[in-house]
Amino acid sequence: MESQRKSSGEEDSSGERGSLHTWKGYSYSVTPERVLLSRPVLQAALGTRHGVLLVEGGQVYSFGEFPWKQSQVLEVGPLKPVLESALSGQRVVAVAAGSFHSGALTEDGGVHMWGENSFGQCGLSSLTVVPNPTPVAVMDPDTSPPHTIRVLELACGEQHSLALSAQHEVWAWGSGCQLGLVTTIFPVWKPQKVEHLVGRHVLQVACGAFHSLALVRCLPPQESRRPLPDKCGQCNQLLYTMTDKEDHVIISDSHYCPLGVELLAEGEAGLGPGRSPPIGLLSSPSEPLSSHTSALAPGPHPSITEHTDYERGRTVAQNGEVLTTTDADISASGTDSDRGVGGAGSRNSPYPDDQAVKEYLKKLSDTSLAEETAKMTIAGASFQPPADSLDLLTSDLIPGVMPVTTSSALNNLVSSCASAVGERVVSTYEALSLKKMINYYYPGIGGVAGVPGGFPGGPAEVRVRLEESMQGKKSCSTGDIREEEAEGLSRRLSLPGLLSQVSPRLLRRASRPRVRAVPLTPVGGLPEAGELLPSLQTEVWSWGRGEEGQLGHGDNLPRLQPLCIKCLSSKEVVLVAAGAHHSLALTAQSQVFSWGSNSSGQLGHMASPTTIPRLAKLSEGIRVWDVGAGAQHTLLLADGDCYQPILYYSGQQVREGVQDTPQDQTEGYSYTQQPVLLPFCMNLGYVSGVFAGGQSCVALADRNVMGFIASLHELAAAERKFYCKLSSVKNHILRPLLDLESLSTALGPASTVLLRSLVRCYSRLCHLTGQHSASLTANLRRRREFKSLVMLEHASIFLDTYNEYCCSVGNFLVMGGFQALAKPSLEFFGKCPELLQRLAESSEENIPLSDLLVTLFYLPMRHLHEYGRLLLKLGTCFEVSSVDYQKLQDGCSKFEALALHLKRRRKEAEYTYHFWKSFPGKMTVSGLDSLRKPRRRLICESSNKALTLQNSGRFSVNWFILFNDALVHAQFSTHHVFPLATLWVEPIPEENTGLHGLKLISPEETFTLLACSSMEKAKWLRSINQAVDQAMTGAGQSGAGQRVEPPISRTASYTFYKDSRLKEATYEGRWLAGKPNGRGMVKWLDGRIYTGTFKNGLEDGFGDYVMPSKTLNLNDHYQGHWKEGKMHGIGTYKYATGELYEGSFQDNMRHGHGMLRSGTLNSSSPSVFIGQWVHDKKTGYGVFDDITRGEKYMGMWQDDQRQGTGVIVTQFGLYYEGAFNNNKMQGTGVLLSEDNTTYEGEFSEDWTLNGKGVLTMPNGDYFEGSFTGEWGSGLKVTGSFFKPNLYDSDGDKGRAVKLGRLAVPPEEKWRVVFEECWMRLGCEAPGQGENQRAWENIAVALTTSRRQHRDSPEMNLSRTQNRMLESLEFIPQQHVGPVTMEKYDSIRRYLIKACDMPLHPLGRLMETLVAVYRMTYVGVGANRRLLLQAVNEIMSYLARIFQLVRFLFPDLPEEGGAIPEPSSDPQDKKDSNCADTQLESPKPGRVVSSSALLLPVLLPRLYPPLFTLYALEKEKEDDVYWECVLRLNKQPDVALLAFLGVQHKFWPVSVPVLGEKTEVVSSTKDACFASATETLQQISTTFTPSDKLQVIQLTFEEITKEVMSSLEDNFLWSMDDLFPVFLYVVLRARIRNLGSEVSLIEDLMDPCVQHGEHGIMFTTLKACYYQIQHEKTT
Helix, strand or coil: CCCHEECCCCCCHHHHHCCEEECCCCCCCCCEEEEEECCCCCEEEECCCCEEEEECEEEEEEEEEECCCCCCCCEEEECEEEHHHHHHHEEEEEECCCCCEEEEEEEECCCEEEECCCCCCCCCCCEEEEEEEEEEEEECCCCCCCCCCCCEEEEECCCCCEEECCCCCEEEEECCCCHHHCCHEEEEEEEEEEECCCCCCCEEEEECCEEEEEEEEECCHHHHCCCCCCCCCCCCEEEEEEEEECCCCCEEEECCCCHHHHHHHHHHCCCCCCCCCCCCCCCCCCCCCCCHHHHHHCCCCCCCHHHHHCCCCEEECCCCEECCCCCHHHHHHHCCCHHHHHHHCCCCCCCCCCHHHHHHHHCCCCCCHHHHHHHCCCCCCCCCCCHHHHHCCCCCCCCCCCCCCCCCHHHHHHHHHHHHHHHHHHHHHCCHHHHHHHHHHEEEEECCCCCCCCCCCCCCCCCCHHHHHCCCCCCCCCCCCCCCCCCHHHHCCCCCCCCCEECHHHHHHHCCCCCCCCCCCCCCCCCCCCCCCCCCCCEEEEEEECCCCCCCCCCCCCCCEEEEHHHCCCCCCCEEECCCCCEEEECCCCEEEEECCCCCCCCCCCCCCCCCCEEEEEECEEEEEEEEECCEEEEEEECHHHHHCEEEEEEEEECCCCCCCCCCCCCCCCCCCCCEEHHHHHHHHEEEEEEEEEEEEEEEECHHHHHHHHHHHHHHHHHHHHHHHHHHHHHHHHHHHHHHHCCHHHHHHHHHHHHHHHHHHHHHHHHHHHHHHHHHHHHHHHHCCCCHHHHHHHHHHHCCCCCCHHHHHHHHHHCCCCHHHHHHHHHHHCCCHHHHHHCCCCCCCCCCHHHHHHHHHHHHHHHHHHHHHHHHHHCCCCCCHHHHHHHHHHHHHEEEEEEEHHHHHHHHHHHHHHHHHHHCCCCCCCCCHHHHCCCEEEEEECCCCCCEEECCCCCCCCCCEECCCEEEEEEECCCEEEEEHEEEEEECCCCCCCCEEEECCCCCEEEEEEEHHHHHHHHCCCHHHHHHHHHCCCCCCCCCCCCCCCEEEEEEEEECCCCCCCCCCEEEEECCCCCEEEEEEEEEECCCCCEEEECCCCEEEEEEEEEEECCCCCCCEEEEEEECCCCCEEEEECCCCCCCCEEECCCCCCEEEEEECCCCCCCCEEEEEEEEEEEEEEEEEEEECCCCCCCEEEEEEEEEEEEEEEEEEECCCCCCEEECCEEEEEEEEEEEECCCCCCEEEECCCCCEEEEEEEEECCCCCCEEEEECCCCCCCCEEEECCCCCCCHHHHHHHCCCCCCCCCCHHHHCCHHHHHHHCCCHCCEEEECCCCHHHHHHHHHHHHHHHHHHHCCCCCCCCCCHHHHHHHCCCCCHCCCCCCHHHHHHHHHHHHHHHHHCCCCCCHHHHHHHHHHHHHHHCCHCCCCCHHHHHHHHHHHHHHHHHHHHHCCCCCCCCCCEECCCCCCCCHHHHHHHHHHHHCCCCCCCCCHHHHHHHHHHHHHHHHHHHHHHHHCCHHHHHHHHHHHHHHCCCCHHHHHHHCCCCCCCHHHCCCCCCEEEEECCCCCCCCHHHHHHHHHHHHCCCCCCHHHHHHHHHHHHHHHHHHHHCCCCCCCHHHHHHHHHHHHHHHHHHCCHHHHHHHHHHHHHHHCCCCCHHHHHHHHHHHHHHHHHHCCCC
């Protein structure tokens, strides 16, 4: 970094950075000595008589006395340190020093220890001293194999060491209770995990001589802010009862749980002397975690269950301090319940007798402590406090406060407090706020927020005796909370345990709602700041020996496991330090709390007791930011008046020249009453860190190179000062104001909400500043560089927080909040608000209180300029061309730009506030004050008549007000609001009119405004455009980089108020010049919703429409195409009734081809109609399947009725064709029953004969005459009966009715389907249109469908279809020019693709035809009499599709036309023919036919219903044939060949079986001509006639191949020879429905192949079929 500085003429910076100065004591004569090293010092650590230094490059030096070194060098002066060569090769990143041992931490997280090891403090077994740095393995034994733990930080005490792991857990080794381990065996050689802190996030550890401290991040709010239990967890009774007496209310908490006793007794019954119950499965909260912890505890109190822990032991004294009770207090008064439950014996103690306790204590600690503690009676209900704590707890009782003895645990607690604490309790009850007390019991009333980041329930938990043995998540203790100003609001206060007598009047007063529901400390910090900034929500935990009060729990007892110092939980501690017997905590607000030994004044104050954290006494304005603690002194690094740091010292004065004085206080040694300033500190330069140990002090300092170090210090100092300022405002202004009773009344509900929001934003800003100041301070202590500054890397966190805060202040100001706040403030601050004036930094006299408040709340904005200034100052330390300069310059400009922007925002807010303030006098427009909204700002208004409405009346008043979100047009008694997002403004050219006009377009109105001058016009035009642009982008920034005009097309939401069709409907989506255009959604009030595309304000394109049904509780749902606001095109309509229509629409009606499904199969009238619709009615050809009656109608319709010719088939085999009239069979018709009984004649009703006709029986007899009656229920006949003579000529016998004459002709069927296809191609009528336009329409249809498919994933296309779609979008070049074989082939390929793609017009046609064909001929329609119609329908499809194909490819020859031979060599010709025959029919390479081109595409899709009809028609013949096949196939090959008359020379002699030649013997079966048989069987797997003929040809070739192997080459077949062989193959092929196959080929075969080779082969197959039927077997 230095390389880039302007350091051309500077000396090497190693002399400038990291210089080390050391001294002892604080007298004026002391001058620090500089330790000279070749490299800058990064960190120092001091023991009792030695020190360790870490220098740049990761090397470690030692100085002082080293009794553990085996070499001669046992002592080295502090000015000449020696290198620890054992660490060379390791890159050390941190060092630590205990009293007589040292530690180093390497870059990879490894630990090295050396020095005194008698107590295992170096972690190396079997060595009493470790002369040189030696690696210590910190291993996790719970993993297998055990893996090494990476360590982040080391701390060393006198007999122990602690390590903080990368997982933020604490590991300990050495001796003593200060380890916090669950063990009684010392020393602990191997590092072990402190289980009590597992699951918590430890940030830092520190070691005193015999105690340990840890800084821990608070648990997240969801874990910590559990509500207080209101019922006992075991017996489910209420913990608190409230009895309403005549003049007072008694709140009682004396709950006795009988179940607790049993559980406790059982839980502890099985524990022997050395055994411990499993962690986490405690039968009661007071049960010890393991046997040794009970050394501190009296017998368990089963009646005091977990719930009462919350309430115990907090008594509030008059000065706001909270007094604590200790174990000694609790147990000093034996309670009835204790005795009653525990008895007098030792039954409930985990220890067998007192002797074991004494022995254990002796082992644990020094003798005197053991003796004191052993005085306690373990099993009894009380013990004496240790001697050390008697100075705190005086025993003389105050007259008037008598201990009350009841069965309540809380009462005993309070009475014991009273007796122990003495005079402090006198004023307890005056100080205890009843209001807060009630709020505690009924948190819902007061809305008191929980403790930020605190503990369950919030009130301090008192019971120290067993805290460490409770589950780790709950351990904490109370301490004296000094200066707890108004923190009672942000934490729940506990009720003293005496029966509270509260007057109902007070109770009512206390239950008034209060404003304060906003915690002033944001819980969880800023979400986006994440891990970037240090946490301020911290707790301090301590454990170890406590005889000097160094644990801070308010007593002198040792703690075997970590316990939270509760009173520091909300103090935002960022650093802890431990001297030999005292402890320090540094907060983010630059205050120092100290506790422990104060023998030399090292705590920085003379207050007592010293067993609880208290503030060190420093002058106002001194902000401490680093601390060091030695044996009997404390060193503080602080900001003073300037930003160069200063040093303070408190503690023992060390006499010059006297080195080896014992550490105890000696005669003649002076000490400080409060911290004193060290006069030499300004000469050291810029101190970046202080360290203390033994009697020594060390300071690390930098010289100010090119102003860089000074700028860094100034930035950090400014941030610390700013945070203190913000905190001061929060504590002295915000908290008192929020506490005022009259606040919510004065503000009103709306402003109260805004104030809450303001307070929330202020708290976030304050919290961020605190975190940032801690981050900058940490940077000074460590790296002292700018690259890692969060404000540069993550500026957005700061910019967003300031933006949000400024917005909330502006909103409060606009709504007149500060004006309303002035009255309650006046009550509180009095007539002369000096405090407010001082905090607001205002020097003006007689300034109104509301203005003072505004100034105060806008004060933080000034700090943005400070950020900009300091970043720029840092930047000047670098070359202008460097990257670093650019980075700092960018950061500076961001903060400066925001400062300017927020200044503008403030002006806007003030302008708007003054507008509303002076508003009532301007104009009395009803309801206009409803426009006053927090976020709404005024931009300009036309009260000076600068803007008028064109053509307005002479006396009319038109007032235009432009806000940042709307333009308001106000008249005499009305006003209208135009939202800016849907407002378009255009200047009207002035040439013609000479008027300065502006045209305003809104969705429902367009009007012209006239300005008084061109300047005024330009101003309004610019203001409206800028406001519209800001309203759309949401950006508050206006200024240089602004677009002149907002886009004409935009996305916005609007509710219509006029438009008859859209009245009160809300549209959300794209707009174009005042009209919905593009994708959007409309919601009507009656529940209708349209989602889709719009054009020019109307639904147009694809859309989804939901309409609730008025009668049914369901919706109608349309999904499909729209045109000009109406359903138009293809769509699907699901009716609320359950009906479903899929098909074409026009003008909101079903029109064109469509299918309607009514009801479901199990509903009352299920039916399906598919066919033509005209204006919502069935008209034209259609098929109606009446599922209930089992009938299917195929015929003509008109106005929803059957009218014209048609066919009906029923599930019982009846068939009718003929005329229909008025929905009935009426007129001439033909009726056939299943058994071929036929009636031909007149009908009058459905199935009712009426009139002349002929009835023919299946045997040929017939009636002729008049018939009446319903078919199937008796007919009346008047006429003649004929029985044809057996010997009559055949001509007379042919009375069989020719079906299909009275049905709809095939070319009339599905006419509308083809018409729609032509229309999609852009043709008015079939064949009338332009070819080029048709291709363009296809391309457009495919592209839009593809786009639509991309937008709506529910249109599922396969990947192949997607690829196909891409290839089809290109217009093929084959559609013009003469057709060659090559072109013909590519046309065929294009058609296959197009017909496979439903989005292509041809593909859609194909899909529809398949649907209608299946609808017609599946189910009831599978009637053999329909076969002829089914075949004709296919032929009609082919003709009509071929017409379309010839329209698209006009040069394609017509049906039967020829394609000229390609004029190429014979080889090519042969190839092309081969290819064609493989893919297509064998012959037509040169003849064009619709069947050859289209059947391969169409027939596979229609094959199932068609083949079923063939099978039904040929059923009888196929049965006869099959019976014969089965019979003949029983014979072996030779016998069958002989029987069929196959000539002997064609009999195979040998046949291949599994690849080997096998002789044909008389028993051989299914072996001869096997390959030909297999080939012929494939006829059933093909669809088109051409494919089937191909199979027959291949079969002949296989037969020839097999015969040729035994005959000469030039053999030629004659039909007489070939037929028997082929007959054999047909029999062996066993084709089940051969008759159907033959008929299908015959009906659909291409006419051009009938007389060729294929035709002859087919005739042979057909002959075989008839031969087999008539075969006689002998």
